[in-house]
Amino acid sequence: MQPVRRRSVVDVALQGDVIEAYGVAARAKALNRLRVIDIIFRILTRAAALGVLILLGGVIISLIDGSLPALRTFGLNFLVEERWNPVTEKFGALAPIYGTLVTSFIAMLIAVPLGLLIAVFLTELCPMWLRRPIGIAIELLAGIPSIIYGIWGLFVFAPFLQETLQPFLIAVFGNIPVLSMLFAGPPYGIGMLTAGLILAIMVLPFVTSISRDVFDAVPPVLKEAAYGIGCTTWEVVRYVVLPYTRVGVIGGVMLGLGRALGETMAVTFVIGNAHRVSSSLLAPGTTISATIANEFTEAVGDLYTSSLIALGLILFVITFIVLAIARYMLLRIERRIG
């Protein structure tokens, strides 16, 4: 096949030969032009790479700048104050922070064991021909936009929980001293438990796919040696695979946690948006991201807007720390394996 002729380097070089007949000066000019293009391209790419850093810097600076009025007014009290009253302009972040942590905790409590077990299934039990399709299906769960989880949670999952799981929990734990506080109040359907469960479904694919990848990276020799001395599959997983991949698994879990903390739309649909700290998991609550999504466009007054941006700053700082730890852990296991 005849390659399509473009104005490529070869052309330029040929031109150079022709030009040479006319003089060294013209040839130097052509080469110089190439060098200038080369330098410009290099500078452009470098600028774009530094642009990524500037992007992060911009996010941090603009969030700090936007939250200054609120932080100046409320000080550190902002973090521990429960009241959130737009009318009297008294704002505190305790309820959203509490809701964010509780829902993420519920999500991780369910998603981590489930995700690890699926990864074990995919790497140890599953027949070869099924591994790829199941892996892809689980990853499709990660591709579904969060708003779809939200609408599904609101119309299908919450009513379902209201009729089944929540009355059951109230009936079972209602008379046990400490647990009854966790499951107190009427079954609303929406609330922190529902939000946590939806988050669990959303985080599951992240935990699964990263655990599967690190499990796959365990040198076969190690596993074969363990099988060779008569270990059962579970013992191989428990005493060989898990210890070897611990750092990577923790990285994957932290990555999932970062997702859960910052997830917005799905939670906004089912959390109930109530600014209070309640010991009951069945009660409506709010999270940082849900508060921002619900109230930002309706916020009147600088202090209100600024308080919401301050919430965003808190969320960003928390997720930044969690994600940084996750990346650090994953880098460590990459170095060990790679």
Next chain:
Amino acid sequence: MNALYAARRRRNRIMMGLSLAATLVGLGWLVVILAVLLWEGFSGLSLAVFTEMTPPPGATGGLLNPIIGSLILTVLAVLIGTPIGILAGTYMAEYGRHDRVTSVVRFINDILLSAPSIVVGLFIYEVMVAPMGHFSGLAGAVALAVIVIPVVVRTTEDMLILVPNQLREAAAALGTPRAFVITTVCYRAAKAGMITGVLLATARISGETAPLLFTALNNQFWSTNLNAPMASLPTVIFQFALSPYKDWQVLAWAGALIITFTVLALSIVARALSASRTQS
């Protein structure tokens, strides 16, 4: 001895049973979500959805303006984000592979990759919406572009690193300047992977809602003006689903179906592209 052996086997069987159960639960969830979505979505889907504007409560209508709005925002965001992402990824893989700068950028980029998207919305609100004094489609597109960039950076870098060095050396031996080696040799070798990255980024932003809520806002009417608020499918779904009106909720489900299928189709095409590359 025999009892110990039996106990170990029982334990193994229980744990393996649990892992099978966990997989079934995971897959079951996917099936349930898709089934509900198909059921509710198809019952709301009709030709009117694609040809009529969003209705006031109680009237019939469609989703034409949010669909067009979403298309404009997504295309614009990809157009803004892709060149920056490719250039940055090029620097990291070609010029500064072993630089300090590169490892810092890679670390920061990975964090941006999974940073909460609502924070991106706040950022663009602060730097674009507040100074301009009004919500605008352009701000929405820029917010989405901020989400595109890390995805494209990551895939571009990964794909360029896979290009064998011999190709670069062969081109350089012909006297090709570095910039031409990269654009005419490396980019061509890594094309499939880089396109995959752009498709994945498109899939990611076409369902994003949070960054649009207070940048592009929403618009009840037909508008292609980038300087005015613009409707988009996710924000319309958000508004309609939480409304008490039955017609609006039905439209929200139809919109959800459209988005999900777009996203799934994009990610399946992306997967097929990268799979055909690894096999060849």
